[in-house]
Amino acid sequence: MExxxxxxxxxxxxxxxxxxxxxxxxxxxxxxxxxxxxGMTGAVTFVMVLATIVTYLLQTYVLxxxxxxxxxxxxxxxxxxxxxxxxxxxxxxxxxxxxxxxGVFLPLITTNxxxxxxxxxxxxxxxxxxxxxxxxxxSAIGFGVAISLFAGIRxxxxxxxxxxxxxxxxxxxxxAGILAMAFMGFSGLV
Amino acid sequence: MNQMxxxxxxxxxxNAVFVLLxxxxxxxxxxxxxxxxxxxxxxxxxxxxxxxxVVSLVKNLIPDKVRIPSFxxxxxxxxxxxxxxxxGFLPSLHESLGIFIPLIVVNCLVLGRAEAFASKNNIGSxxxxxxxxxxGFAFALTLLGAVRELLxxxxxxxxxxxxxxxxxxxxxxxxxxxVLAPGAFIVLGYLIAMINRFKKS
Numbered sequence: 013m014e015x016x017x018x019x020x021x022x023x024x025x026x027x028x029x030x031x032x033x034x035x036x037x038x039x040x041x042x043x044x045x046x047x048x049x050x051g052m053t054g055a056v057t058f059v060m061v062l063a064t065i066v067t068y069l070l071q072t073y074v075l076x077x078x079x080x081x082x083x084x085x086x087x088x089x090x091x092x093x094x095x096x097x098x099x100x101x102x103x104x105x106x107x108x109x110x111x112x113x114x115g116v117f118l119p120l121i122t123t124n125x126x127x128x129x130x131x132x133x134x135x136x137x138x139x140x141x142x143x144x145x146x147x148x149x150x151s152a153i154g155f156g157v158a159i160s161l162f163a164g165i166r167x168x169x170x171x172x173x174x175x176x177x178x179x180x181x182x183x184x185x186x187x188a189g190i191l192a193m194a195f196m197g198f199s200g201l202v
Numbered sequence: 203m204n205q206m207x208x209x210x211x212x213x214x215x216x217n218a219v220f221v222l223l224x225x226x227x228x229x230x231x232x233x234x235x236x237x238x239x240x241x242x243x244x245x246x247x248x249x250x251x252x253x254x255x256v257v258s259l260v261k262n263l264i265p266d267k268v269r270i271p272s273f274x275x276x277x278x279x280x281x282x283x284x285x286x287x288x289x290g291f292l293p294s295l296h297e298s299l300g301i302f303i304p305l306i307v308v309n310c311l312v313l314g315r316a317e318a319f320a321s322k323n324n325i326g327s328x329x330x331x332x333x334x335x336x337x338g339f340a341f342a343l344t345l346l347g348a349v350r351e352l353l354x355x356x357x358x359x360x361x362x363x364x365x366x367x368x369x370x371x372x373x374x375x376x377x378x379x380x381v382l383a384p385g386a387f388i389v390l391g392y393l394i395a396m397i398n399r400f401k402k403s
Binding site for chain 2: 030031032033034035036037040082083084085086088089090093094122123124125128129132133136177178181182183184185186188189190192193195196
């Protein structure tokens with residue numbers, strides 16, 4: 013039940029993009045087409061789950077026992093950056109089709125604050141490893157839901173006759189605001 | 203480009219938030235009040251200036267291949283400094299900015315300036331560039347925070363502005379939606395539209 017609550021909360025109630033404002037850059041950047049949005053979601057899910065596991069282990073077995081919690085920011089970002097590099101290299105060798113599908117998105121992920129944010133929040137909420145992984149999966153799905161919905165909206169927006177000053181980013185932001193308003197309807201669900 | 207232009211470009215012409223759309227996560231997340239926006243903006247400015255100084259000093263010592271990871275380590279050290287000093291001196295601000303203080307590390311604005319400007323220019327211009335871009339970012343965050351606070355809570359910097367009708371008990375009837383998540387997107391959208399209009403004329 014606890015696990016179910018974590019998933020629902022991460023996908024709908026505290027949606028990582030629309031409610032917590034993590035990962036706004038890819039949300040605005042790669043949401044022009046539905047297909048790229050789906051590709052980005054794949055890459056984010058993959059890296060987010062693995063990065064959460066690695067940073068959790070780092071926090072519990074290295075930073076805390078040695079009392080060097082103040083190195084959290086530096087060590088997390090280094091782990092995530094090198095981890096993304098590693099995933100890129102391994103994928104290229106092991107699964108070329110997956111690599112070419114996710115390839116363009118992987119370098120962008122290092123500066124995606126959703127990855128680092130979920131890693132930090134897992135520690136902050138004091139989740140254990142299983143809950144942390146579930147939370148990461150839920151957050152990644154939440155990211156996917158938000159970005160796919162938004163990409164669909166933006167594909168339609170392109171065809172609309174928008175007032176001159178609002179074209180492009182401004183109307184996209186207002187649409188994101190209305191989407192966020194819709195997600196507010198889920199509050200109180202868990 | 204003279205130093206004056208170098209300093210002022212960050213405010214309107216190349217404003218990080220309104221024009222370049224960099225660093226949107228903290229922009230949207232912490233600007234529920236003007237004070238939070240200003241605090242976040244100044245913290246980012248500090249990191250930006252210090253990182254620019256160090257990057258421009260060590261730019262010739264770092265091999266080209268490992269420059270991005272090295273820049274990230276430099277930035278992360280200054281972010282840790284800001285994080286710890288803010289927790290010590292301004293605990294309430296630290297509390298309300300929360301997770302977004304360590305997340306300055308992944309703010310594309312900071313890494314972007316280190317890579318695009320400080321790694322190619324001398325220390326003097328790098329400081330001015332960092333100050334200009336940082337204060338421009340702080341300006342944008344404060345403006346966004348002020349508008350949201352005014353519409354959503356009827357005050358700016360905690361000072362009440364009586365523009366809303368009041369209830370019988372005297373508390374203003376405000377549009378709460380603007381201090382919540384959707385308001386951030388909508389206010390930023392309209393501010394960018396206004397800036398676009400302003401730039402054309």
